[in-house]
Structures are given as C-alpha cells and as structure tokens.
Amino acid sequence: MTQKQSAKEPVLDAFERVVIERGERAATLEAVAVEAGVSKGGLLYHFGSKKDLVDGVIERISASATDYSDLLRASPEGVVSTFIRTSVTAGTDFDNSYIALTRLAQSGIYPEARAALARIETEWFDLVESEVGDPGVARLVLLVSDGLYYSSALFPDATTRTDAGSLDEVIAVVADLVRARRG
Numbered sequence: 001m002t003q004k005q006s007a008k009e010p011v012l013d014a015f016e017r018v019v020i021e022r023g024e025r026a027a028t029l030e031a032v033a034v035e036a037g038v039s040k041g042g043l044l045y046h047f048g049s050k051k052d053l054v055d056g057v058i059e060r061i062s063a064s065a066t067d068y069s070d071l072l073r074a075s076p077e078g079v080v081s082t083f084i085r086t087s088v089t090a091g092t093d094f095d096n097s098y099i100a101l102t103r104l105a106q107s108g109i110y111p112e113a114r115a116a117l118a119r120i121e122t123e124w125f126d127l128v129e130s131e132v133g134d135p136g137v138a139r140l141v142l143l144v145s146d147g148l149y150y151s152s153a154l155f156p157d158a159t160t161r162t163d164a165g166s167l168d169e170v171i172a173v174v175a176d177l178v179r180a181r182r183g
Helices: 002-022 029-036 040-046 050-074 079-085 093-106 111-132 135-154 164-182
Strands: none
Touching (some): 002 029, 002 040, 002 050, 029 040, 050 079, 079 111, 079 135, 079 164, 135 164
C-alpha cells in the first residue's frame, strides 16, 4: 500500500506542474504521463481519469490544509500573525497544490475544486475569527492574506511588500483594529 501511495505523488506533482505552467486544458493524461516520466498505462494504473487527478490534488491539499491549521492553532505568535507571515508564496508543495487547484476551480469544469477551496477558506476564517472575535476583521485578514499571496506570486522581486518589516506593520494595524473594534 505504501508503495502505491508513493508512486502516485510524482504523478500528482506532474499534473500540478502542467496545470500551473500550461493550463487546465493542456493537462491531458498524455501530457501528465510525459511530465511524470511514466507511461500512460502507468498513469492510468493510479489515476483512471483526469477527474481522478483532480480528486488526488484535492485530497493532497486537504491534508496539507489540516496540517497548516494545526500549525496556526499551535503558534505561540498567534493565529493572525502566523497566518499573515505565511501568506506569501514560497514554492512549497502546498503552494503548488493551491495554485493548481485554484486554476482548476477557475476553469469552471471542476466544481469540487471550488468547493475544496471554499472549505479551506472557511476553516481559515473560523480560526482567524476565533482569535480576533470579529467577523469583519476576520474577513479583512483573509483579504490581506489573499493580497499578500497574489503580490508575492506575481511580483516576487518586490520583496518590500512582503518583507518582515512590512508584515510587522500589517500585523500591528490588524491588532490596532481589533482593539478599536473591541473598545
């Protein structure tokens, strides 16, 4: 069983790369097999269809999102601070899965991709809201996070937007907002 699971991972990695680099339409079974360096039969052994690949990405990111939520809960710095500091792309496996799933959701072909992203965002919202105690501030934090992620993904050389000092300023503004809303 472990061997089968580990053999699936390079195929999912290849699928994500093709979706990210060339788009959903280009992510044919043939293209994924070539990218993964396996035969089409080898790919079909693990994933019988493109939808199975999408489901594999959803399963993968759901597990990663659970781990991330656990990290947020356990962070000594607090949920909001850690959430904001980690809202930049870093080329991690999670980033690749998230970007691929976003592109699949945008295609309109895979409503399950959109639903998975919505579940993840709801979990993050709930964690942030539990710390700040205000749904409006929680929504703002999620939107700030989205902006940081977008900015770091599209403008990786503009580090002044996402450096530690800039993030400290954003976190301080959120803390001020929470105090003001509570007062």
